[in-house]
Amino acid sequence: MTELLQTPLFDLHVSLGGKMVPFAGYDMPVQYPMGVMKEHNHTREQSGLFDVSHMGQVILRAKSGDTRDAALALETLVPMSIAGVAENRQRYAFFTNENGGILDDLMVANRGDHLFLVVNAACKDADIAHMRAHLSDACDIEVIEDRALLALQGPASEAALARLSSDVAAMKFMDVVTTEILGAECWVSRSGYTGEDGYEISVPNDKAVALAEALLAMEEVEPIGLGARDSLRLEGGLCLYGNDIDTGTTPVEAALLWAIQKVRRADGERAGGFPGADVILGQMVNGASRKRVGIQPSGRAPMRGHTVLFADETSTDPIGEITSGGFGPTVQAPVAMGYVPKELSTIGTEIFAEVRGKRMPATVAAMPFTPANFKR
Amino acid sequence: MKFTEEHEWLRKDGDVVIVGITAHAAEALGEIVFVELPEADTEVAKDDDVVVIESVKAASDILAPLDGEIVEVNEALTENPGLINEDPQEGAWIFKMKLSDPSEMDALMDEDAYKAHIG
Known part of the structure; x- marks a missing residue:
């Protein structure tokens, strides 16, 4: 077996009593001493801190210098309107294959001079290879290795994070900002994977522990493991890639049509043009x-x-x-x-x-x- | 009290033995959300699957520790499965059984041996 990877928060998880398990090649906390059920409830009622640093962070920069060109290039791989994502906004997306199946689901943020993508840990190598194969003419593809990713989820998350940054309280769902937190440049989105309000925070590796500790020092915030992450997203009706969606499921079958904007549908301005468009657009007419x-x-x-x-x-x-x-x-x-x-x-x-x-x-x-x- | 390698405890109570899972097992399973009990008056053989316990993480089978007949089950667990986490070795007993050969209990681990077993 290859050795498990560790996120920058590994030692913190262990010191918090996290029960570490292999997940997507990483040694990750499945729960802390609080236990899955209490961690779940705490997130719904207060605020939970999740280490999601195992996920892939990727930047796409248009070679032309115009981010719209990177967006249009990415649209050849996903059935979303990426060019329609306004600056400082984020959108849910998925890579499709020639059969209309789903290769991975991801978040795409327009951060002005570049697109910022967050992809699933288990798929990240394949996703990066896929993008290098298809987007390299139009985009410089930068895989971010020097940043951790934290999620702060639950109704008290705004109050907690706002103590560290004055920029986050005004954000709305799916907004993104660049803000300084504890002296580190953080890329924050108001989003998550629990069905609750909250944030996802990309933070430099060497500042990740300090940020996590500052949040955990607050009364509202407790560390939450993968166990509760799964029960939270399941109650939230959110798909887990590899379980609920995969290369054998189409977006129509998966009831993810809401994620395909009009402009990419049959009569849209930029209709089709993504892998498996014939299958997916056909199913949109005839049903699956x-x-x-x-x-x-x-x-x-x-x-x-x-x-x-x-x-x-x-x-x-x-x-x-x-x-x-x-x-x-x-x-x-x-x-x-x-x-x-x-x-x-x-x-x-x-x-x-x-x-x-x-x-x-x-x-x-x-x-x-x-x-x-x-x-x- | 005696223990099995499958993390059950057995306690003699008159002519029956009371069976439950150990605190160690309850802790390892995590919060228990569902218990499926057998019918009373069921003949069982050692290692038969007799009870299903589901935690927030997974389903686990509880095996009959020895040959015998299940004579009573703890119905309170159906309504309150979490009792197994709160009081695994007392209030959250799971079933009572009449052993075919009560002397077989002597061969099971005592508390020290079980502690060594779980390390």
């Missing part, structure tokens, strides 16, 4: 045969990833599979998401999941399971 939905188990037993779904209690042909599932501490009940045939995707449809050989009832449910608390 299956759809990602929320699934609310009727009983108390969690239905976890890869649990097989059936239309009724006795049929032998599976209709689909749960892709993420577990216990939702805020909902106080099990929650899940997965793929079902289009004709069974209406909210309220009763389906069955086979848990330990037994058919258990569940209902197709609206997502998110907990209301999103973004600062619009």
Whole structure:
């Protein structure tokens, strides 16, 4: 086995009592002594600090000097309007493949003279190779190795971070700013992966521990591990790449059409022109045969990833599979998401999941399971 | 009290033994959110899957520690699975069983041996 990588906060995690586990090649805290459930609840009620430094940070600079050219180049790989992202704004995006599948999902920020991308840890090498192969004529591609990434999530996050920077309180959901925090230049976005208000902060490696410690010294802020990160995003209805979306799922199947702006759709000004456009635009007209939905188990037993779904209690042909599932501490009940045939995707449809050989009832449910608390 | 390598404890109570999971196991599992209990009056063989415990992290099977018959289950755990984290070695007993051969209990670990086992 290759040796696990460490983020700049590794020693801090250990000193905080973090239980370290391998994740996407990194040695990361899955939980702290507080425990997954309390960490989850603390994030929903106060503010949680997450180390997400394992994620990839990449800068795209247009060779022409005009950031719009970098945006248009990136649009050849994603079905989003990147040229339409205003300066100091950020947008959710995904790389697609020729079959209309999803290679990775990412955030793209327009930071004036460049685009700033944050990609998933497990995909970052492939994403960077993909961009180098397709964008090198138009863009200089800089992989950021000297910055950590922290997420501060939850309703008290604004009050906490505002003590360290006067620029963050006025930000709205998906705004980005460059601001000095504890003497370090930080790139801050008002976004996250929990369904709560909060920030993601790119901070120089050598200032990351000081920033984390300053935040953790505040009464509202506790360190949160990957366990609660997963239950928070699941309740928030947010996809985990590799579980809920992958190269075998299209954006139409994954119910991510909201992320594809009009300008890239069939009659748009910059329609198509991304990998798999024929498949994806075709499915937008004709529909896909299956759809990602929320699934609310009727009983108390969690239905976890890869649990097989059936239309009724006795049929032998599976209709689909749960892709993420577990216990939702805020909902106080099990929650899940997965793929079902289009004709069974209406909210309220009763389906069955086979848990330990037994058919258990569940209902197709609206997502998110907990209301999103973004600062619009 | 006796212990198994599967992190169960067994305590004699008259002609039955009470079975639960150890504090060490409860701690390792994390917050428990679901318990599926067997029916009372079920014949079981050693290492049969008899109980499912789900934590925020994963599902785990609890095995029958020895041959015998399950005579009573702790229904309180169905409503309050978290009791296993709060009081694993007392209030959160899981089931009571009548052993086929009560002398088999003697071969299980005592507390010192279990402590050595979990290191």
